[in-house]
Amino acid sequence: MTDIDESGIENVRNLRRNTVIAALLGLVAVLLPAPAMADKGTVDQVSRTASLNIYPPAAGASATYTNVITVALDLVAGEHRHLRGRLETVSSTTGVVAFNAAIWCTPSTDLTDEIGNRAVSSRNHEGSDASYAETGHLPLLVDKLFTAPYTGRFICSLNGLTASSSITGYHLGVVTGGKTYLQTSSDNQVGAGAWESLPCASQGNSQAGSQCTFLGTGGKSDVFVFYNDGSTVKKWAYGPGVTKVQAYANVLVTTCYKSTASCDGVPESDRLARTANSYSAVQFRLDVIQLGTDNSHACYTPPATTVTNNVRDDAHHFTAFMNTTVDVDPNCGQYFIMRVYVKLLSGSPIKIDGVQNTSSLTNGIMLNL
Incomplete structure (x- = not known):
């Protein structure tokens, strides 16, 4: 337990x-x-x-x-x-x-x-x-x-x-x-932008104001963090004359095996027993998308790599560290959005952790290069 x-x-x-x-x-x-x-x-x-x-x-x-x-x-x-x-x-x-x-x-x-x-x-x-x-x-x-x-x-x-x-x-x-x-x-990262995920209490969503995202329960298996998880989509403007931007994302997930106190809101019937070798298989992908000149639709979506991690129940928490460098398309608009695709493939449900009091567990950064 x-x-x-x-x-x-x-x-x-x-x-x-x-x-x-x-x-x-x-x-x-x-x-x-x-x-x-x-x-x-x-x-x-x-x-x-x-x-x-x-x-x-x-x-x-x-x-x-x-x-x-x-x-x-x-x-x-x-x-x-x-x-x-x-x-x-x-x-x-x-x-x-x-x-x-x-x-x-x-x-x-x-x-x-x-x-x-x-x-x-x-x-x-x-x-x-x-x-x-x-x-x-x-x-x-x-x-x-x-x-x-x-x-x-x-x-x-x-x-x-x-x-x-x-x-x-x-x-x-x-x-x-x-x-x-x-x-x-060493230098001022002029115009840099930062993202934080939604409030998410350590126990799950039993606490007032907690908005944890759970995958593997209620028919939901995937989500875009910072995008369609309930977040307000953030548009970040790259700097004048910039031809490349850098994006970082750290996304922390928690496995919801039977009897863990971390996942209020996930029925015990949806959870699997924790064993010496049990894990949840989770996919992650960092998308950095340049919007069009009207700033309302995608203009350029660079190729992105999807990675699968086996998050052991003994580890219980896992932070996916992702980064990418993206060329600026001069034919597109001034703004980028960042989102992280997360999908549960197998194992117990998972929770995507966010802000707990003053601790931010899922974050994003974009920089002008």
Whole structure:
């Protein structure tokens, strides 16, 4: 049985054995040539070099984030910076535990005063023996577009969090060696645009104002996030003289297996039992569409790749990271729209997560190149 708190954290009842491994062994800054993130201009990268462990909360306490990397930005009012974090951890247990990565920014004068919503990625860490690309090593990426509300210095940080409802005495060790870092575009990303998905409570739609999208229940199997999911369609204008634009989308989905507390509104009869190998197969595709000169219909729809991911019930959450570079068609109009096609192919229903309090779990960014 599982539940999620309002930051997207999963408190997981362990289905696996426990063991202990050693934690991995400040910070180093480098300048990366464009297009490390395909941003306009160069990209600064600060990597974690000192050892750091992320611990769960004490019994009865709420989970809190551990700061991993911090950068200071001196900006003029209205300037945009694209931040991308990569947080890779190994676990000291083979059990399944929650793992979040988050980016937020504050004034330098008050580090508790977060500006706008924090960007969050979430996935359960499935243990020190989990079959990831490198055994036991789970990386999470997270993107945020920060816009300075006034002229001044701002502090932006990459942070990590873990929790479990059944396992104690464990930790997640932050992996160094260039695998955990925070990137920041050096130049103002003039005219950049940002998208957030709808409000979606951690438990589902039982909370007032929650507008989660569920696939695999009620006869609904697919949706376009940011487009026909109840969102107001956003039209983004590219800059004068721009010939290419870059789009990023991070879409977080949650599997709705039997007895999970994450999916109020999905009947138990529509859910499958969670097993050691159960998963939901989900397709994702990022569409970036240039509108016509009347700004009301599609003029140019570039080819886009559809990717299928098997979202394991042990992982429970999965963030699809997508990006594409698109040529501007001079014969079309001034505006683009972004949408992400999501389709459930098999397995238990899924929930598409959005904004939970001040945590934004599904986001989009468009930049002029």
